[in-house]
Amino acid sequence: MTNGPLNRKLKMGMVGGGQGSFIGKVHSIAACLDNRAEVVAGAFSSNPQRSKASAADYNVAESRAYGSYQEMFDKERQLPEGERIDFVTVATPNHTHFEISKAAVEAGFHVMCDKPMTFDLGQAEELAVLVDNSSVVFGLTHNYTGYPLIRQAREMIQSGELGEIQAVRANYIQGWLRSKIEDSDQKQAAWRTDPSKSGAAGCFGDIATHAYNLGRYMTGLLSEEISCHLRTFVPGRKLDDYGTALIKYDNGGLGTVTASQISHGRENDVTIEIDGTKGSLSWAQENPNAMQVRANGQPHKIYTRDPNAPYMLASGQAACRLPAGHPEAFFEAFANIYAAAFDAIVAKHSGEKVERINTVYPNVHDGVEGMLFIQQSVASSQQNGAWLPFKCDRARR
Template identity: 40%
Template sequence: MSQRPLNVGMIGGGGGAFIVQPHQRSIHFDGTRRVTCAALHPDPKVAKQEAEAWEYPLVGYESYDQMIEEESKKPVGERIDYALIVTPNHVHFDPAIKCVKAGIPVFCEKPLTLNLDEAKQLVAAVEEHKVPFCVSHTYLGHWTSRFARFIVTSGLIGDVRFVDSRYLQGWLAERTEDTGSVQAEWRVDPKKSGASLCGGDIGTHALMQLRYVTGLDVTRVQANLETFVQGRVLDDHFTTYCELSNGGKALVRATQIAIGHKNDLGIEVNGSKGTLSWRQEFPEELTICLPGQPDRTYFRASVTANDGFLGDLPEDLMAEPNIPAGHPEAFHDAFARLHRCFEQDVRAYNDGKPFDCDGSKYANVYDGLIGMQFIDAAVRSNKENGAWVDM
């Protein structure tokens, strides 16, 4: 017997916000989740108007406070099963902690909060109320990210010696914030974006990709935050040299002034037995380089076990639903995989059963906290002329 679709409430997403589109499409991806209500805008009148004009029927609330209050009164099955927060950074903490305290699971855009203090408070609330919590690090949802994690953490390329994890963009190479771009305007404002523009916006993705693929943590940071576009307060170029928990080293770097680059997240892991390379703009493939052998390129949906490099492969990895090789998965599929995995934990939570939320399928609230600790350490290192700062 099929289960009822989960009800999702959106917080933010009005005014043409980019990120809401891939989220809502991926929520409806499997037919097991649906967006039923939303608080789309901080102006109550605009929020109602946008809800009435939305592309499919949903209940429009004047504010997220009203949504949380009204939905939390309803019984399970009628209320929202989780909230999706797609607001600018400075409006992550308040709705997230209110949802958690109301017993509503949260799927929140990254970075977790505006600052480290908020992140610590949110973690404490999640621990107290024990609700599922996901931080939306999209690129963990690519099947090849999970395959990369298996390869590295299984020791197939040996001990991790050095990692280069980077996210390169070029959309802020000029004063895009002066062109009427809402997406640029709030990102360059420290009151809305936080202490770092480039690091918080996309450097946290590079950090998360490193931590997820290698299973290692960053223990200390040496950082250089630079601003190339005149008149901009926050960094648009972010470079950190890091020490890893196994004694290895890493570059975690990001830029938004590299003309020609779009959303070029990539990672290279140099191990004692070989190297793994992956780029999210080519998410179907992953390359392994071994000494004295031709490079191996693996493609999603055409990976086979025991091929001379790979041994047995985990059943849960190979059982993940995907379309045949040559029909590319992409950005929306990655989002859908995260929502699909989160759905499993939300259903367990609704049924009063244990749930994992352990970071193996999606980034959790602790991953979000580590992201904020990383930004805090990088900003402090930069102020101290690149001194080493412990995480």
């Protein structure tokens, strides 16, 4: 355990993750992977009976499986420090993120929220102000930023190894919504295609936000303007299931983000390609332990995830748990987001000042940027791809 002076595990309260759900369980596995946290309480479902019934799945006492997140925050606040929850994980559908996160911050709990951060930009901006004026750590699980080779690439780019970055091509291609499975009550499809629960965008809010964030995290490039075309290819669906955005960066560079949920046979095909004046790189999450780095006139290089290799930089090395050749993937990357947030929580407990903008883990400001990305993509598409401003107030990284 590496919680230093805190000398105990951090206590996690889960919101969502009830029986039949998807990502909540991933959060609990990731948070507990390094033995730095344990799930001790939860409001696992919007249905109080299902919340109680889900407690055993997390080894949580039934007395701490609450009927609602409000009840969890109220009751847990009354427990002594060290017993009560330290942080809250928000793994519920998008339309509930804001109210749950806001209540958690107001109750003084640290927050790990899933993406997209809120339902709309107004909520995101309000939440950022709240977090900035509080002492809580707020992490956003754009989990692809946790892969060791993504951290490695980011450090290589920051140190200038690829020269000036001029082009970013980020894609997230899936096929699971090729047919209208929301009509057969498929739980995950049902809310994602419902504008009252998903938000202004479907596919673009669900997965293009990951792709955009990944390019932003790796390159640090600041966006200026966006043009986007979204499509709903499956008849009768209310939100987009395909789209492409073109982004102008403030250094003159160009970025594209393409996301699809209707491409036959495609699973979770996140890819990123980055071109700099001195070199280019490419990475794919379905083969995450390898990254291609190329320069004209030189042999193509394949960097493998190897914590002991001399080419691995500190941030890439620190993100590895296993020696090369033993594959690491989704859980470990997710756990790296938690680990970085835990470092900040522990530092806070020790009275240290912690970084709030340029953090290793995606934070509330990445959430605001993600919501601006969604809002402006939808607005641009409604205006036939018109160029719209896409500038976040905070110049960072």
